[in-house]
Amino acid sequence: MTTSPLTIVAEFRIPAGNRAHFLELCAYDSAHSVADEKGCQRFEAISPLDDPQTVILVEVYDDEEAFEAHLATPHFKVFETGVKELDAELVSLRKAARMAPVA
Incomplete structure (x- = not known):
């Protein structure tokens, strides 16, 4: 099984009064990761529509080495x-490999 690219899924619980600052x-x-790191392909923050205190970061790196550099x-x-x-x-941090489409 390949681990390239490597996807990181990090889930956070944020106190209500700190959500806006956390998103900043x-x-x-995100902006610096994508702009400054050649090994960072994607970096997004998402939040479930029914749970604004949860923020999930979805990051895609070329490989484990690029994530460690991050x-x-x-x-x-x-x-x-x-x-x-x-x-x-930090509720969970998972590392995942793309299964489809196969590059």
């Missing part, structure tokens, strides 16, 4: 610090 952090991290970037460090300051809870 997501937008900052974790070392200055913009990720800003995001990581913000997560702590906003009392956001």
Whole structure:
């Protein structure tokens, strides 16, 4: 089974009063990831329509190495610090491989 590209699905629970600021952090991290990291193909923040306190990040990287490089970037460090300051809870982080379409 291939792990290239690598999809990251990270689910967060956000206190109601911190949602807007958390989404700003997501937008900052997303913009810098796609623009500054050659191995980041896609980075989106989504939220279930019936659960605004849940935010799910869907990120696609060339491979595991590109994801590990992402974790070392200055913009990720800003995001990581913000997560702590906003009392956001990481509910789950899953790594997935694309099964279809086959490249």
